[in-house]
Amino acid sequence: MAFTAKDVQALRQATGAGMMDCKNALVETGGDVEKAVVLLRERGIATAAKKAGVLEAADLERVADFLKGIKPMPAVFDNHYVTRINGSNVKKGKTKRDLAEQRLAIQGFGNVGSIGALLMHETGYKIIGASDVHGGLYNEKGLDVPKLVDWVYRQRKPLPEFPDGERTTSQEILFRPCEVLVPAAVENQITSENADQIDCKILCEGANGPTTAYADSILQEKGVFVLPDILANAGGVTVSYFEWVQDRQGMFWRENEVNQRLQDVMERSFDEVVQLREAHDVTNRTAAYMLAIRRVASALRLRGIYA
Ligand SMILES: NC(=O)c1ccc[n+]([C@@H]2O[C@H](COP(=O)([O-])OP(=O)(O)OC[C@H]3O[C@@H](n4cnc5c(N)ncnc54)[C@H](O)[C@@H]3O)[C@@H](O)[C@H]2O)c1
Numbered sequence: 206m207a208f209t210a211k212d213v214q215a216l217r218q219a220t221g222a223g224m225m226d227c228k229n230a231l232v233e234t235g236g237d238v239e240k241a242v243v244l245l246r247e248r249g250i251a252t253a254a255k256k257a258g259v260l261e262a263a264d265l266e267r268v269a270d271f272l273k274g275i276k277p278m279p280a281v282f283d284n285h286y287v288t289r290i291n292g293s294n295v296k297k298g299k300t301k302r303d304l305a306e307q308r309l310a311i312q313g314f315g316n317v318g319s320i321g322a323l324l325m326h327e328t329g330y331k332i333i334g335a336s337d338v339h340g341g342l343y344n345e346k347g348l349d350v351p352k353l354v355d356w357v358y359r360q361r362k363p364l365p366e367f368p369d370g371e372r373t374t375s376q377e378i379l380f381r382p383c384e385v386l387v388p389a390a391v392e393n394q395i396t397s398e399n400a401d402q403i404d405c406k407i408l409c410e411g412a413n414g415p416t417t418a419y420a421d422s423i424l425q426e427k428g429v430f431v432l433p434d435i436l437a438n439a440g441g442v443t444v445s446y447f448e449w450v451q452d453r454q455g456m457f458w459r460e461n462e463v464n465q466r467l468q469d470v471m472e473r474s475f476d477e478v479v480q481l482r483e484a485h486d487v488t489n490r491t492a493a494y495m496l497a498i499r500r501v502a503s504a505l506r507l508r509g510i511y512a
Contacts, residue, residue, distance in 0.1 A: 313390030
């Protein structure tokens with residue numbers, strides 16, 4: 206447990222983390238600076254700038270090629286409204302039959318996971334796997350999602366006991382081959398220990414913080430297109446903002462108007478993140494942070510702190 210002020214300083218420099226986080230990490234690793242670096246990165250405590258340093262630039266061409274083939278992707282939302290993510294480089298006009306070849310697996314079947322699964326199913330994706338805290342379910346031909354939702358939420362039966370699928374574990378569903386993987390349960394599910402088993406093309410983070418920083422760099426190396434939580438699951442909070450706006454105006458929008466405005470916001474943010482990523486050769490996650498910081502800075506400059 207012995208460590209010196211110099212060790213703390215070295216750790217701070219390597220990770221950009223704060224003094225207390227560094228001290229705690231050193232206590233936990235018995236004063237081993239290298240292990241403490243890994244620990245801080247695992248926990249996502251290292252700053253975005255330092256994280257960017259450890260992440261490899263992704264293979265953009267491969268990702269762009271893949272994205273050309275698929276339709277706008279409905280992503281994640283809260284229990285009221287839909288968030289739709291649509292990349293500027295996603296080619297439109299694919300039929301439902303084309304989409305049915307896109308396999309999707311979801312971990313977590315709560316507000317985000319179950320409604321996400323339903324909307325993706327309605328759009329035409331093949332939902333090959335779902336899991337909750339009780340276990341997982343896999344069906345390579347595609348799960349009947351409306352029936353599964355009925356099973357879990359109306360009949361109140363355990364998800365893994367749904368008759369039409371192979372029973373598996375809550376976590377194992379993350380490792381099945383698919384085009385789109387949606388972790389929508391809890392944080393720290395994809396770590397340096399299991400990231401190499403992830404076999405998807407797009408990782409759409411429905412949950413907050415499902416991927417640790419170190420796992421993130423492994424996914425980049427593998428060429429996975431990561432839609433970071435701050436972008437992928439921001440639909441709910443965006444609609445909360447819309448509610449505030451409507452209350453202030455004393456005028457209320459129809460549901461399709463809410464969805465249309467939400468789609469506009471999400472598409473614009475997606476496009477801006479991808480543009481920043483390409484311009485600065487960073488990951489989607491770093492680009493999303495850059496965009497967020499820019500927006501806050503620009504609002505502060507325009508409005509001042511108290512406006
Ligand atoms: N609800 C929202 O509006 C919203 C919006 C954005 C992001 N999120 C994030 O999405 C995640 C899920 O939120 P929610 O509102 O859907 O929660 P929820 O409690 O409704 O659902 C969580 C689901 O995850 C399952 N689960 C828990 N531990 C698991 C495990 N170890 N393995 C597999 N499944 C597990 C639960 O059984 C449940 O089905 C959280 O990280 C939350 O912060 C939620």
